[in-house]
Amino acid sequence: MISAAIVGGTGYTGIELIRLLSAHPNVSLDLLTSRSEAGTRADEIFPSLRGISDIVFSDLGEDTLGALQKCDVVFFATPHGVAMKQAEALTQAGVKVIDLAADFRLQSLTDFEHWYQQSHACPELLKTAVYGLPEVNRAKLAEALVVGNPGCYPTTAILGLKPIIEKQNAQADRLIEPRIVIDAKSGVSGAGRQAKLALNYAETTDNFKAYSVEGHRHLPEIEQGVAQLLGSQFTHRIRFLPHLVPMIRGMLSSIHMEMTEAGTAIDWQQAFENAYASEPFIDVMPKGNYPDTRSVRASNRLRIAIHQDNERAELTVIVVQDNLVKGAAGQAVQNMNVMFGLDESLGLNFAPIVP
Amino acid sequence: MISAAIVGGTGYTGIELIRLLSAHPNVSLDLLTSRSEAGTRADEIFPSLRGISDIVFSDLGEDTLGALQKCDVVFFATPHGVAMKQAEALTQAGVKVIDLAADFRLQSLTDFEHWYQQSHACPELLKTAVYGLPEVNRAKLAEALVVGNPGCYPTTAILGLKPIIEKQNAQADRLIEPRIVIDAKSGVSGAGRQAKLALNYAETTDNFKAYSVEGHRHLPEIEQGVAQLLGSQFTHRIRFLPHLVPMIRGMLSSIHMEMTEAGTAIDWQQAFENAYASEPFIDVMPKGNYPDTRSVRASNRLRIAIHQDNERAELTVIVVQDNLVKGAAGQAVQNMNVMFGLDESLGLNFAPIVP
Amino acid sequence: MISAAIVGGTGYTGIELIRLLSAHPNVSLDLLTSRSEAGTRADEIFPSLRGISDIVFSDLGEDTLGALQKCDVVFFATPHGVAMKQAEALTQAGVKVIDLAADFRLQSLTDFEHWYQQSHACPELLKTAVYGLPEVNRAKLAEALVVGNPGCYPTTAILGLKPIIEKQNAQADRLIEPRIVIDAKSGVSGAGRQAKLALNYAETTDNFKAYSVEGHRHLPEIEQGVAQLLGSQFTHRIRFLPHLVPMIRGMLSSIHMEMTEAGTAIDWQQAFENAYASEPFIDVMPKGNYPDTRSVRASNRLRIAIHQDNERAELTVIVVQDNLVKGAAGQAVQNMNVMFGLDESLGLNFAPIVP
Amino acid sequence: MISAAIVGGTGYTGIELIRLLSAHPNVSLDLLTSRSEAGTRADEIFPSLRGISDIVFSDLGEDTLGALQKCDVVFFATPHGVAMKQAEALTQAGVKVIDLAADFRLQSLTDFEHWYQQSHACPELLKTAVYGLPEVNRAKLAEALVVGNPGCYPTTAILGLKPIIEKQNAQADRLIEPRIVIDAKSGVSGAGRQAKLALNYAETTDNFKAYSVEGHRHLPEIEQGVAQLLGSQFTHRIRFLPHLVPMIRGMLSSIHMEMTEAGTAIDWQQAFENAYASEPFIDVMPKGNYPDTRSVRASNRLRIAIHQDNERAELTVIVVQDNLVKGAAGQAVQNMNVMFGLDESLGLNFAPIVP
Known part of the structure; x- marks a missing residue:
């Protein structure tokens, strides 16, 4: 024990x-x-x-x-x-x-x-210290003494971009145009358990707003995640805009990219499915799907949908997770499992709560 | 002006x-x-x-x-x-x-x-000082210098009981058994605009609870309202239990009474309709109806439904209002209209917001 | 298996x-x-x-x-x-x-x-057939071939009344006056997974209403549960009023009773604690507590709070459960465990989801 | 009349x-x-x-x-x-x-x-027929016999882009890079009053999802609005992704643009304030603000915030409205006022409902 x-x-x-x-x-x-x-x-x-x-x-x-x-x-x-x-x-x-x-x-x-x-x-x-995203850093985590558990937004952003960046790294032509828009939405529990007027039920429910487009602390963490995966020559620019959704748990990040012609030649659905085939907690949804946040509620799963539109050269990646589980405590336990050489999904393989 | x-x-x-x-x-x-x-x-x-x-x-x-x-x-x-x-x-x-x-x-x-x-x-x-419930105190309000605007729960309780008490006063036989249960439910805005952990969205939504069965300050106010209307010989006992509903505005009070045999001889639907026929803001719903709180959202109306079951000798009165309007600010303006001799519904005759 | x-x-x-x-x-x-x-x-x-x-x-x-x-x-x-x-x-x-x-x-x-x-x-x-409430029918369930899994409201009502009825049965004097008011509130999932205008989000959220005071099918089931436990001479009358709460899961029943003088001599907190001391899923809350529905969300636990006011002769029992778990599927699995001679809490001992 | x-x-x-x-x-x-x-x-x-x-x-x-x-x-x-x-x-x-x-x-x-x-x-x-957006088509509306009242999403998109397009039209240099991402979010009432499983409360609340990235019918309407305002040579490409927010009313569109160097030379806050200075229903928020949807709940106002980041060359325009009022019925009445030569804000100048 x-x-x-x-x-x-x-x-x-x-x-x-x-x-x-x-x-x-x-x-x-x-x-x-x-x-x-x-x-x-x-x-x-x-x-x-x-x-x-x-x-x-x-x-x-x-x-x-x-x-x-x-x-x-x-x-x-x-x-x-x-x-x-x-x-x-x-x-x-x-x-x-x-x-x-x-x-x-x-x-x-x-x-x-x-x-x-x-x-x-x-x-x-x-x-x-090791950045605690097992899908990216598994080997290092196995040896780590100190782990920085990722922020919730960066977890969705980095895992939503990883197969694209890996594909890019394996290829000479640019696949994605330099600018990436991450329009992210989080449930209120992400703001923590605190007495704060802005979080009062009557202020927050039946309401929706954006915040912190200037300088959210998760932006440098996303940039670091992307740069680490890519090597320092990578020059994509990320626009990150978080929003507050009137729900308790749940996070959805919509990642908007423009493909180059070389990018449109790739079957991104297949690329994501391959990239995450053996991951216990990453679920690439079937083509055409829109995962909702409740499909991961109270679970450690993160689901990804790929919407590729070659005619408009648009690639949209939609990522959902429970911000308190895969976005925080569940990921921490997953990291612990890796650090102690246990089966990575031990104690984490429970079903989401629906409805 | x-x-x-x-x-x-x-x-x-x-x-x-x-x-x-x-x-x-x-x-x-x-x-x-x-x-x-x-x-x-x-x-x-x-x-x-x-x-x-x-x-x-x-x-x-x-x-x-x-x-x-x-x-x-x-x-x-x-x-x-x-x-x-x-x-x-x-x-x-x-x-x-x-x-x-x-x-x-x-x-x-x-x-x-x-x-x-x-x-x-x-x-x-x-x-x-005059207790600011126009449906009860209209004449006194017209002369008042100082008005105590009623609490939200007492407004529903007193107006839900008034026609019964008046009927009782006009009659020798007891109509209602001595014990009245008021099981009341309020939206979160009733707790005020404050930074408080218990009111945090993530604490309050998708959740329901009772509170303050011992000693809610609205109980003596309800008792005073009932006693004032009745005269001091009245001996009904009131059990008052408030609950917190995950909604912004709205209040519903379920008033449970047991009728005596004399009580079952009365058509209470008719009695309520007669009692409130000329009231601009009191709406007695047609028989069999269950008013929902949103039917009064953001308006000064208060709706009442009567469910009389002679076989079981049960009389249930259901009262809904917007706790911030008829339960607070709207009632204050209604009081002002009376105090200044204006048309009582001036500035208050707007429609509820649905959906 | x-x-x-x-x-x-x-x-x-x-x-x-x-x-x-x-x-x-x-x-x-x-x-x-x-x-x-x-x-x-x-x-x-x-x-x-x-x-x-x-x-x-x-x-x-x-x-x-x-x-x-x-x-x-x-x-x-x-x-x-x-x-x-x-x-x-x-x-x-x-x-x-x-x-x-x-x-x-x-x-x-x-x-x-x-x-x-x-x-x-x-x-x-x-x-x-056996009525599938293990806390009442455990022995019979062990032999049962067919089990009728209780309705959600009756589960709260019967378990909220059982220690009182048992105490009554052991005593000559009447402890509780004949009329019991059960004012019950359920989350929307209790209405089932169906396409129905009245259940549309925009109709249901930020809203609260009562329904079915006349003839809800759970009333005869509650009456049967109470009569079975008591023996046929019992003459309490039950008033049952359900309400719809804008939340997904959760049920709270407020049970209002009037104590006789003999009833006030009893420490009901202690009586409930004794009655349920060995039950794996029934949790009697410490004195003065108000359990909220989320404290049992997605779990098989049912929590009970006792509010005894001897001065006013009022006894209020508040019961919460997750209507889909202890009120339905969890109870069914608990019944299965008993029917197959397994540890009653096998597969059911997971924590509620908070927040 | x-x-x-x-x-x-x-x-x-x-x-x-x-x-x-x-x-x-x-x-x-x-x-x-x-x-x-x-x-x-x-x-x-x-x-x-x-x-x-x-x-x-x-x-x-x-x-x-x-x-x-x-x-x-x-x-x-x-x-x-x-x-x-x-x-x-x-x-x-x-x-x-x-x-x-x-x-x-x-x-x-x-x-x-x-x-x-x-x-x-x-x-x-x-x-x-005239497209019924008074802020764009006021003169034509005054003469119109048939008006097509805009979709809710296009109202936010077109009014969020209008000052930019007008500025562009007045200038030779390109101000905004060709690709515009509109990440939009709507309350559930936008889906209409219908019996539909996907709109059931228990399916929709505490949940968030994207939908219809391929072929939402509002995209051609947005493109038409943008093209009409600009003249046919305009070549911006729009990516439009709608989401469903668990709230009754309200719509927020986040419009992400990349500025050219010429674009960064412009004070967009000032440009928007000038463009809408005399509009009765368009409110340009002070710099740095994030309007929430409830700030326009049940009103005909539409609020816009400008977030200009010259260092990153990013321009984000955030637009909120009540989808049923400025996004539907209120706009229809506003159109009627214009068509009949009335004061444009007649019957529409009521305050939003907060909380």
Whole structure:
């Protein structure tokens, strides 16, 4: 059994982690820390956990680090900037770290400091941290000590572009024109479990809006993902516009591309099916399909549809996932499975909830 | 033109008042005060008002009272306890006061202090204040200086019971058994425009719950309403259980009563139709109907359905209203119309929004 | 492994059964029949099942019965009136039958024919059929060949009343006054997966309404459940009013009772905790709590809260469940576990989905 | 008073028209026809109209045309293909026709027959029909006999592009690169008032999906709108992807463009503000703003935000409207006002409903 701890855990990714780890056959969730909720049973805050988990939030003060060091893996479901302060002490004790916040997502120190407006607490460790997208980084993850769990939007964007970029890399002619528009939409749980007027039910429901076209922190992460996959000579430009959808969970990214003539010669449906044929959680939908977000609700699956229109030279890739599972906690568990050499889908192979 | 002011106005009853008063043919909305938002245009906080109203929130400090005293009527869309501190100075200057909070709802000082846990700032004025339910208090309202605008739940309860109580008063035999169950349901806007975790969209939507069966402040107000209408010998006992519905606006109260044999001899459908025949805003639905809350959305109408089952001796009265209109701001404007001798439905005769 | 079949299965209880049985460690879902969808993969209709189940809807025509007879258990997720036509042939072949419709719920033939307006196809079998509420009928279920899976509302009502009735039975004095008001609220999935204007999103959302106070078919089922538990001398009268809540899943029943003086002497919180102490799926909430429907979303748990007010002699029991799980498919699987002598919670012990 | 008739009127644009025309100071709604609902009061189908309108659906059979010919204006809130069969007889009698369906939207006969798969009943009249977008066609509308009321998506697209195209027309250099991506999102009421499984609440809520990237009928209408404004030499290519949002009303179109160097030299915020300075219903939001759909709920306003990023050469225009008002019935009334020489905002100047 893997002894696991969650630092934080009072937010939506926290409760999702508790739900997933409690049901994982090879994991024992031994420690759950929170300063604000120390001494409170998790099922007092989340009554849905009654009968599922007896775990209690604890704050061991100075002994916390020692307790965490006895675990095999520590998940950080904390705000940005927390994991990086403890990661070094943990890895030195042989504990693997999975940060669900952004401390280890951007591999460029400059980018991190620019976008998150703080200096990094362990720049050396950042160099060895692995971006936790198993479909891209599986081999590195198997050796990783510190994993930066991807943002929800970047997961859809990178996995929606990966087969295209790989095809491009294998070919001399340009397949896609330089500009890619990612018009993305997220359910409200993506904004976190917080008291905030803008998230009040009466403000949010029966309503739809865009936000952050200037400078959403997920844009550099998408660009890094695309560049990493491609090599540095790649020059595609990405326009990223997120929107808030009145639903709890779910994310849909519409990726709009223009094909070159060489691009139209490719059967992209087939290319995606080939690329993801052996992936346990990536589902390429049959031609002509429009996946809806509920088809992945509460599951770790990510579904992709390809709409190729050669006459107009348009290629549209539509990606859906549950932002709290494949976009956060489920992906973290998938990463853990890889890091510990387990079957990658262990504890994650449950059905979406429909209706 | 009536010169009107709103104190407060950054909440949901506030914006609803601004919407209604801006369109009222006999009103000029001249002053809108708020400490927290002083200097901000109302349409910056509520972009829906762009092009509708140019009014700016102001805080005149020590001059505020003087400015309010120049108006004809002041609406308080403030938390409990604010109106009572200014009401005396305003009425002395001949200004009429309509409080949308609870300062002037409970006419018993003891009740007020028990339920709202504060002493009353103007107990003398409280004695002359009128409970602002025109269908019950029309004559008194025409003379009122200070009006306590009813709570949303009490509006449905009192208007759902009024024809029964009047019938009872006209008759020697008991018509209804002593215990009345009011099982009430409210949309989320009833909880106000506030940053609160329990009101977060992801906490509230696709969810339903009861609350406050012990000691909701609207229960004494319902009891007072029933007792006032009946005279002090009335001994019905009321069980009141409110619930939170995942919808923005709307309130439905199911009132469950058991009829005596004398009660079953009455055609209650007819009794309600007679009682409300000349009311501009009370709509008794045809027999067998179930009014839904959206049938009154954004309007000042309140609809009532009567389900009488003589075999089981059960009488169920179902009442729907928009909690922000007939349950708050619309009723306040209706009160104002009565207080100023205007046609009662002036500025209020717009259609509900469906779908 | 238990070989299971589902007849029907294109509705919401159908997909929920597929989801649960696909994950059940001791079940092999071998047959799924549907006339309208014969030849179609289940995951074409429900893309959420992609990667979860390969099963195909089949219509074997005259051979269907033979194929069903080879299974160990057949679940009917069909409209009322289907199961009773096949139940005899199945039980004669030793196949156990669980009907999720109403054919075997009401044990009185007269009641069945009155409420469902059809004659019963196998009145003899009806006499031996068991009402599938394990918390009430566990012993009988262990021997049952045919099980009538309870309606969703009756599940909440009967389980919300059982400890009270048992207490009453053990005591001479009356504890509860004769009239019980059950004010119940259901999510929209309870109305089934159908094309119907009244269920259109734009008709249903941001809206709330009551329905069927006269003659909902669940009322006789509740009355039967209460009478069965109590013995025939019991004379409580039940008022049942259902409402439609704009949410997908979830049901909350508010049960309003008046205590006698003897009734107020009882600690009902304790009584409920004792009564359900060993039940795997019944959760009595701590005193003062208000369970929300999402706390059981997509799970087989049913939570109960007791609000006892001795001063007003009021006892309110609040019951929540997921109408598609404990109120339908989950309960059916729980029944199957009991019928086959398995651990009752096998395949059902997953966490609710929050948020 | 203008004597108005509505043909159809049992759908969502129908009830919205009834609501608007009932409150219009210069209109008398004299006739409402429907075959399926003949003899039924409108307020039986839409109880929200109780107390607002007494009108009854009628079917005069052979006399219908004669009755319509006595009106001044006839609105067709019917499926595609109905208005074109009666338009000629009506215009010959001097009656003005406003079709809210698509019979008179596409001015090319070939386009109409290709996209709507039927031959046109009055191709001669089609030539003189005016596309009912007052902000584009005001002068022609003043003279029009037959008006094709725009589709909801095209209204947002054309008004979101108009200032750009006008600027382009006034300048030699290309300002915008040839490819424009319109990623559009609509509330569910846009799909109409119909019994359809895909629109069932439980299918639609807490869910999000794209649809019809191939061949949505609004694409040729958008292209026609853009081409008309520009002149035939214009060669921009439009990618149009609609999505379904779980909300009742509201539409948001995100229009993604790439600026040329000449394009970045322009202050587009200023350009839009200038272009729409005198428009009563077009609101250009202050810089940096993200309008939400509720800010126009139930109103005839359309709000536009400009996000210009010169560094990335990206120009994003975000447009919101209520699909049933400015996107349908409100625009029809606005057109009527123009056609009859009334103040364009008469009967339309009401505030959006927030929350």
